[in-house]
Amino acid sequence: MKKIFFFGFVLCLLFSCQQQEKPIISFYYWKTIFRLSPKEKNCLDENQVKRLYIRYFDIDLNPNTKQPYPRTPIRFENKTDNFEIIPVIYIKNSVMIDTQLNILDLAKKTNDFIQQINSKTNIHIQEIQIDCDWTLASKDNYLRFIEVFKKVSNKKLSATIRLHQIKYFKKTKIPNVDHGVLMYYNMGKIAPDSLNSIYDRNIAKRYLSSLKNYPLPINIALPIYSWSIHIRDGRIIRLINKTDSKKIKSNSSFVLTNNNWFICKKSTFLEGIFYKENDQLKIEEVTNQDLLEMAKDLKENTDQNPKEIIFYDLDGFNLKNYEKEIFEKVTDCF
Numbered sequence: 001m002k003k004i005f006f007f008g009f010v011l012c013l014l015f016s017c018q019q020q021e022k023p024i025i026s027f028y029y030w031k032t033i034f035r036l037s038p039k040e041k042n043c044l045d046e047n048q049v050k051r052l053y054i055r056y057f058d059i060d061l062n063p064n065t066k067q068p069y070p071r072t073p074i075r076f077e078n079k080t081d082n083f084e085i086i087p088v089i090y091i092k093n094s095v096m097i098d099t100q101l102n103i104l105d106l107a108k109k110t111n112d113f114i115q116q117i118n119s120k121t122n123i124h125i126q127e128i129q130i131d132c133d134w135t136l137a138s139k140d141n142y143l144r145f146i147e148v149f150k151k152v153s154n155k156k157l158s159a160t161i162r163l164h165q166i167k168y169f170k171k172t173k174i175p176n177v178d179h180g181v182l183m184y185y186n187m188g189k190i191a192p193d194s195l196n197s198i199y200d201r202n203i204a205k206r207y208l209s210s211l212k213n214y215p216l217p218i219n220i221a222l223p224i225y226s227w228s229i230h231i232r233d234g235r236i237i238r239l240i241n242k243t244d245s246k247k248i249k250s251n252s253s254f255v256l257t258n259n260n261w262f263i264c265k266k267s268t269f270l271e272g273i274f275y276k277e278n279d280q281l282k283i284e285e286v287t288n289q290d291l292l293e294m295a296k297d298l299k300e301n302t303d304q305n306p307k308e309i310i311f312y313d314l315d316g317f318n319l320k321n322y323e324k325e326i327f328e329k330v331t332d333c334f
Contacts, residue, residue: 023306023331026051027314028088028221035077039316044083047327052080053129053310056087056117059110061094068095068106070113076121085123086158087114090131096138096145103141107149114153127156129181134165139173146175161218163187167210180216181310184294185223185286190239192231196284198223201293208301219308222294222330224318226285232276240273242317245283247271254281288326295333305334 025047034054036044043049057073089110095101118125130149134142150157161180165172174180187204188197195203211218228243229236248254253268253275260283264275275281295309309331 020305020334021307023219023309023334024051025049025327025331026053026308026310028052028310028312029054030313031055031074031315032072033075033077034080037316039319040314043314043319043324043327046324049083051084051086051308052314053086053088055131056089056114059089059091059095059106061092061098066098068098068101068109070110073113074117076117076123080121080123085125086127086129087117087125088129088131089114091145093133093135093138096132096134096141098141101141103145103148104152107145107152110149111153125155127158127178128153129158129160130175130177131160133160133162134172136171143173143175146177150176160221161216163204163207166214167207169210169214174216177216180218181221182211182218183221183312184298185221185312190229190236192229192234192236192280192282198225198227198284199286199290199294201297204294204297208297211298211302217304219306219310220298221310221312222291223286224291224311224322225313225315226283226318226321229282229284230273230275231280231282232278237279238273242315243281243283244317245285248281248283260284285321288323291322291326291330292333295330299334309334 026049027044029052054074057070059068060071061067062069095106114125114128117123128149130146132138132142146157146159157177158179158181159175159177161182163182163184166182184204185198187200188195190197225241226243226245228240230238230240245260247270248262249256251268251270253264253266253270254262255265257263257280262281262283264277264279264281267277268275298306309327311327
């Protein structure tokens with residue numbers, strides 16, 4: 001009886017370990033030219049990354065013809081032999097809202113263009129990811145596109161999922177894909193207020209409890225980017241990607257007034273942008289601690305352990321803001 005109990009205990013322990021298998025680390029690559037810097041290569045090597053999600057092109061509406069067209073396609077300057085490549089196609093919601101949309105034609109042309117890029121660079125793929133923030137107005141077209149594209153491409157298909165699509169999935173519906181990727185960022189509106197539009201824990205908590213009810217298997221995408229919001233007279237002038245807060249802090253024309261808020265005390269140019277006296281800069285970023293907090297909250301609120309954590313996005317500018325071990329630490333939380 002004791003032997004039976006012992007072996008039963010060991011089997012339960014092994015089964016438990018298998019159930020809690022650690023997610024792998026992957027990255028999104030969101031540039032128009034695939035060319036890895038030494039810093040980016042080191043990050044991939046150090047984290048034993050084998051899979052890259054590369055934005056192949058956007059699909060937008062041509063302003064003249066009002067027809068969908070591929071915009072800013074990727075160009076490969078480096079080989080991708082060491083990685084499994086998953087093309088990501090970003091489709092603007094305006095494309096899917098069009099009531100006259102020829103879905104079969106769009107699916108075929110999208111697949112053909114992916115094949116052209118792969119053929120030119122000798123890339124062989126097993127999966128394609130569709131990225132679209134569909135709404136109730138575009139839902140029917142989007143869901144039909146997924147169905148048709150899956151048949152046309154004959155590939156494994158994944159789709160990005162937003163928090164509101166998790167909570168209200170009975171209204172927004174679930175795309176017929178093999179799995180989803182929860183984009184755990186861009187949680188609020190870009191606004192001249194005190195909230196961080198990239199990540200706000202209070203906003204996230206409104207949706208987290210819904211994760212356990214979502215029937216589609218999901219992996220997780222976490223943010224490693226930052227930007228600044230240029231504000232004048234209480235109104236947003238522009239959104240500036242990859243703002244170096246150290247340069248702003250060292251510039252005598254800017255004064256830190258609050259956490260991540262600066263005011264321009266003297267009109268000046270900085271990196272090609274004109275700042276008028278009394279303009280404000282609100283810097284929004286995600287810290288190492290934020291990433292660990294996200295991972296722990298997600299772990300506590302989901303029954304299904306993600307197989308993969310995808311960080312958005314692989315870029316030397318982004319990487320310099322994080323400790324080398326952060327990606328490993330995040331996956332350890334699961």
